[in-house]
Amino acid sequence: MISFILVRELSVAIVGIKDIATLAKVSPATVSRVLSSPELVSKKTLNKVKKIIDEMGYRPNRIGASLRTRKSGNIMAIIPDITNPVNAGIIRAIEQGAQSAGYSILLGDTQGLLERERHYADLVTSGQADGILLFCSRMPFKVDSNMPLAGQIPPMVNANESMDNDEVVQVAVDNVAAAKTAVNYLIGEGHKRIAAITGPSDIPSSNERLQGYFDALQEASIDIDSDLQMAGDYTVDSGINCAEQLLLLRKRPTAIFCFNDEMAIGVMKLLKKQGFLIPEDISVMGFDDIHYAEYVTPALTTVHQPLHEIGTTCINLLLEQLRGNYVVPGKQFLPFELKVRASTGPAPTV
Amino acid sequence: MISFILVRELSVAIVGIKDIATLAKVSPATVSRVLSSPELVSKKTLNKVKKIIDEMGYRPNRIGASLRTRKSGNIMAIIPDITNPVNAGIIRAIEQGAQSAGYSILLGDTQGLLERERHYADLVTSGQADGILLFCSRMPFKVDSNMPLAGQIPPMVNANESMDNDEVVQVAVDNVAAAKTAVNYLIGEGHKRIAAITGPSDIPSSNERLQGYFDALQEASIDIDSDLQMAGDYTVDSGINCAEQLLLLRKRPTAIFCFNDEMAIGVMKLLKKQGFLIPEDISVMGFDDIHYAEYVTPALTTVHQPLHEIGTTCINLLLEQLRGNYVVPGKQFLPFELKVRASTGPAPTV
DNA sequence: TAGTTAGCTGAAAACGATTTACATGTTAAT
C-alpha cells in the first residue's frame, strides 16, 4: 500500500522532457524537435538525444502535448451496445485504422440513452477527444438548424445508422435497397404472404428496411397487409413474441423477414418448438449476417453487411476530417450481399 | 472546408475558465472551486458563477485539468478481440462502472499481438490513462522480478485470464474447477471416452481448463488417452477440424468437451453434417455460455461465466486501486454455473 | 476595543509539452 502515487513518481513519470534536455545538454525545444520534427536538428544532436531518450525510457507526456497542441489524439466512439456483434465488428476495424493513424478510441456504450450520448459527445467539447464516431441516430449536440451544420459540430461520422440530417457524413448499407432485395428474393420463391418483424419504430435504419419491404411488395403488386408487420426490438425474445402473434393469425405468413438476425433466431426457435418446418412451412430471413447466422439450424438466409469495410470507411472519413480536409456529407453506401442459406425456400404449394 | 480549426475556435473551445471568471467578476480560482469544491465558496458567488457557466455553456477543459492533477480520467482496456462476445459482455459492465465513477474507457484491441499490448500499456506511461484492465495473459511491462511488483506497474487488473504472477490482481472464473465440473457431469452421464478440444497452448486459462479435465478423469479413474486431446484455437473452424480428427479415431469419443462455445458450435456443425446424432451418438459440451449457445440446435450444454459480475468486479477493484487503496493481489474467483441443455446426454449403451 | 478566528477570495505558481522569436555559430560569397 506504499501507494501508487509514490510508485508513479518514482518509476514512471519522473523523467520529463527537461530531464532529457539536461542529460543531453540541449534545450527542451531540441528534444521536442527530435521527437516531432527530426529534420530540423543536426544528425549529431539527433543521435545524442535519441540515445538518452532510449536509455531513460522517456515517453513524452501526452497530456502536456495535448494542452499545447489542442489535439487529444482520441476519437470518441458512441455506441448503443458494444455487445451487439455488428457494432463490435465495425468497432474492431475502426480501432485498427485509428491506431495506425496514431489515434486511440474512447469507448462509450450508451445503452440507448440520449443522456449518455450527450455525455460522451461532451468529451470532445472538453478536449478529451477530437472527433466522433456515432452509432446512433440522434444528434448529440444542440444545433441551430438555420445555420450550416458544419460550423456547429466537431468532426463526426455516423456509422451504420441514419440521421435525417443530410449534412452529416454517414456510412452504411443502403437499407431500403437491401431489404427490397431480401423481399424480392422471397417473392421470387413464390411467397405472397410475407411478414416483417421490424426494429423499434424510432430507429431510422429499421424504417428504411420497412420502406424496402413496402417497395418490393408494391412492385410485385402484392397487397400490403398490416397484420403482417410486427414491431420487435432487435432481441431474440421480441422475435419469439412477434412470431407467436404471427402464428395466431387466421392467414399465416409463409415467410418472415426479420430486420436483424437475433430476432430471426428467436423466430426460428419458436417455429421449431411449435413443430413448424423451416423452410417447408415457413421461410425465415434475417438481416446482418452475424457470425452465428451460419451456424444455427437451419442456417439462416440473411443480408450480409460488410462490417470491416464499414469500419474502415468510417474511420477514414473521420481521419480525413481530422486532417482538416473537406469530406462531402451525406450517405455513403457500402455493398450488401444476400446470403441464401437453408432457412428460406419455395412457398408451400397449398 | 472553411475548416474545423476555425469552427472549433468559434463555437466550441473559445470559452475558458478565465472568460467565466472575467464575466462573473471573480478569479479563475473561484470558478474552479465552484466546479470542484463548491462547499468552499459562498452561496452568493456560487450562484452568480453557476449562472454564467450555464449561460455560456462552459465545459472545463479536461486536458488542462489533467495536466495539473496528473489524472487523465481514463482507463485503458487491453483486449485481444472485442468481437468475442465474452470480452464484449465484460467490457459492457466495465464501461458502466467506469462511467459512473467519472472514468472513460480507452479501448485497445490487440489482435493478440504483444507489440500492441505494449503500445496500449504505454498510454498510461504517457499520462493518457490512469489504470489498466488487461484481458490477456502477458505482462505488458518490463518488470524486475527481484523487486515487488507493486512498485513497478500502474493500477491494473487482469480480467478473465490468468497471469502466472501472483502479485497482480486477477478476476475470473475458477477454470480448473469449472472444467472439472463439466467433465464430472459427463462422467456422471456414463461417458468414459471424453475428448477435449483446448484453446491455444500458450493461453493459461485454456491450460487450467485442461487441468480440470485431467483432474476429473483421474478422480474417476478413467485412463487419459492423449489421442482425445486436440488443440484448437477458439474458432468455429478449429472446432470443425478437431472434430474431424476425433471422428477418424478407431475408438471415437462419446463426448467432446470444447473449451469454448465457438468450437462447440463448429463441432456440432460437423457432427450434424456427418449424420451423427447429438447427444445420442456423441455429447457436446461448451464453455462460456455465450448468448447464442442457447439458440443453436440442439441447445448447447455449457459452463456459464458471469460476464456482468466479472466486469463489475474488475472495474471495482481497479477503481479501488485508483483511489489509492490497497487491493489484495491474486486470483479472485467468481461463481460459474453448469448449464445443462440438449447437446449432452447419457453415453450410448453399445 | 482589540484580538482572534472562520469564511471567502485572489494572485501566482505549477503541470509538461510545443512553438515562436531570437541568438549564436558556421560557412560561403563578395
Add this chain to the structure above:
DNA sequence: ATTAACATGTAAATCGTTTTCAGCTAACTA
C-alpha cells in the same frame, strides 16, 4: 575582411486548469 545566408540552438510564452498561500472581511471572544 565583411556580410549574408544558413544551420543549429535557446529562452520564454503558451495551452487551461488546480492548488497553495496569503489577504481580506466580518463575526466572534475576551
